[in-house]
Amino acid sequence: MKKNLIYILLLMALVLSACSPAATDEPAAPSGGDEPAAPSGGDEPADDGEVSDRCGDKSKLADKIYLYTWVEYIDPEVKDMFKEECGVEVIETNFDSNETLLATLQAGGADYDIIVPSDYMVQIMIDEGMLMELDFSIITNINNMEPLNVNQYFDPEQKYTVPWFWGTSGFAVDTNVVTEYTESWSMVFDPNSPYCGQISMLDDQRETLGAALMYLGYSLNDTDPAHLEEAKNLLIEQSKCVKAYDSQTNDDLIVSGETVFAHIWTGDAILAGLPDAGGREGIAYVIPEEGCTIWQDNMAIPVGAPNPYTAMVFMNYAQIPEIAAQNAEWVGYGSPNAAAKEFIDPEILADEGIYPPPEVEARLQWIEDVGPALELYDRIWTEFKAAAGS
Numbered sequence: 001m002k003k004n005l006i007y008i009l010l011l012m013a014l015v016l017s018a019c020s021p022a023a024t025d026e027p028a029a030p031s032g033g034d035e036p037a038a039p040s041g042g043d044e045p046a047d048d049g050e051v052s053d054r055c056g057d058k059s060k061l062a063d064k065i066y067l068y069t070w071v072e073y074i075d076p077e078v079k080d081m082f083k084e085e086c087g088v089e090v091i092e093t094n095f096d097s098n099e100t101l102l103a104t105l106q107a108g109g110a111d112y113d114i115i116v117p118s119d120y121m122v123q124i125m126i127d128e129g130m131l132m133e134l135d136f137s138i139i140t141n142i143n144n145m146e147p148l149n150v151n152q153y154f155d156p157e158q159k160y161t162v163p164w165f166w167g168t169s170g171f172a173v174d175t176n177v178v179t180e181y182t183e184s185w186s187m188v189f190d191p192n193s194p195y196c197g198q199i200s201m202l203d204d205q206r207e208t209l210g211a212a213l214m215y216l217g218y219s220l221n222d223t224d225p226a227h228l229e230e231a232k233n234l235l236i237e238q239s240k241c242v243k244a245y246d247s248q249t250n251d252d253l254i255v256s257g258e259t260v261f262a263h264i265w266t267g268d269a270i271l272a273g274l275p276d277a278g279g280r281e282g283i284a285y286v287i288p289e290e291g292c293t294i295w296q297d298n299m300a301i302p303v304g305a306p307n308p309y310t311a312m313v314f315m316n317y318a319q320i321p322e323i324a325a326q327n328a329e330w331v332g333y334g335s336p337n338a339a340a341k342e343f344i345d346p347e348i349l350a351d352e353g354i355y356p357p358p359e360v361e362a363r364l365q366w367i368e369d370v371g372p373a374l375e376l377y378d379r380i381w382t383e384f385k386a387a388a389g390s
Helices: 076-086 098-106 119-127 140-144 205-215 225-241 250-255 266-272 308-318 321-331 338-343 371-388
Strands: 064-070 089-095 162-174 199-201 242-245 261-265 283-286 292-299 364-366
Touching (some): 064 308, 076 089, 089 098, 140 338, 162 205, 199 225, 205 261, 225 242, 250 261
Parallel strands (some): 199 261
Antiparallel strands (some): 162 292
């Protein structure tokens, strides 16, 4: 997990600008403590506003924005820099799965300005009318993105999202203990594994069912009930060897030696193998030969967000090349920002676990919205968790 800075970018020299109060009086904050809503992103800057390439029109900025994201998924220093330079505090709250994010918003939870859904969840939220169209005259750094990371199936016209990070979901192995292993899902699904009880799996419906489906030779997005039953039975059989279903501290488990195999997201695995990042030498990341998930997380603004203008200014700020590079090195995932790569350590860019070569990309699969079959997935997952006692 992203517990501290991995690298310090000495190339950055931030020009700090004083943030003077707006000339007009601001309305009182709503009773819930939220800041007053900023004008929509399409509004022209106020005549008396101080405008900069990095902070937008300062007269339109709220004092705070509310970010709902994955655990340890932004360098705290980036938030501090934005507050110091632009005068806006970024208040962060975390979720542990896309389904939790969706349920929170559907239940009318707190008013968030920015959320960070994954690819397939973006598609669901767009279909449900939950996301605001963005103003890319404000978010001009969208032009920095790699072709791989824009106009994807979940946002084909690139209207609703700004790419945040991307990666894969393979497994980590502690080579200090496991001296011989193959690049196959069989390492975690073998019910007779000599490492039974030392395996962790993501506590994520689509990821874990997807891994089982791919091991069985099926598509990650298979909707055949018989194939999903087969995947469920495989997971139930495997569960006797699984120490934990965990999406937040599975890297801690392998670093501490409690597990030797971990179904894991790229960045967590990479940092688990870096002593300077709180990890331990000898932890390797594997993209299985059967394939695994390729995913992308994205910044988006939910409909009804109180401060959309300030949110878009922050989205743009976070994709300034030097800042995006700093953030990527701290988080440990692949940056979608092509312009940022000039500032990323060449050794990181050469790591095929973070930036897979074309022949590896060819066996990766995106998680897609399965439509009505989602009810089937929900039932299969619930039955598996009940049988596994988790």
